[in-house]
Amino acid sequence: MLKWTVQELIKHDQEPLHFSTTLDVKTDLQDRDPEVLDVSPIQVSGDIVYDRGDFLVSVNLKGDLVVPSMRSLTPVTLPQDFTFSEIYLTDAGHADQYEDGEILMPLEDAELDLLPAIEDHLLLSIPMQVLTPEEVASGDMPSGDDWEVLAEEDFDKAVKKEKQADNPFTKLKGMFPDDDQA
Structure with missing residues (x-):
């Protein structure tokens, strides 16, 4: 053909x-x-x-x-x-x-x-x-019990927040107010 x-x-x-x-x-x-x-x-x-x-x-x-x-x-x-x-x-x-x-x-x-x-x-x-x-219009991602799909930007933010929370020096922040301004 x-x-x-x-x-x-x-x-x-x-x-x-x-x-x-x-x-x-x-x-x-x-x-x-x-x-x-x-x-x-x-x-x-x-x-x-x-x-x-x-x-x-x-x-x-x-x-x-x-x-x-x-x-x-x-x-x-x-x-x-x-x-x-x-x-x-x-x-x-x-x-x-x-x-x-x-x-x-x-x-x-x-x-x-x-x-x-x-x-x-x-x-x-x-x-x-x-x-x-x-x-496409809703932008909603699927989720379920103990899981969810994240957009790449949201995933990057969650990872950054998790790293900050796991940092042992985070708890020391604020103890020395003069150092926080430097």
């Missing part, structure tokens, strides 16, 4: 090859990441340009991923609408003609298959911290 032979792509050296389709990648993404609860059909569109012996690919993805909140495990819908670009090299020696930071992928076969890249970019788009809108 999103797979072309190098020979097919070279025929488009005068103008880009434009593609547009809808993919069902739910099963594949759930196999790779069990935290993915649901995936809508993903609208995929883009262009492939043959340039200097390599293929410049630009792909736009639109759809929704559903993953659990990291606090409550409530399903959270993450709308996806982003573009990624990659350069597929027909010869590894071509890598030096591109700038640092560009994604360079060697073509190992005589064909270009975009499905793995699409799935990779969808999984990489999932943020490390997923919260429901209510959890």
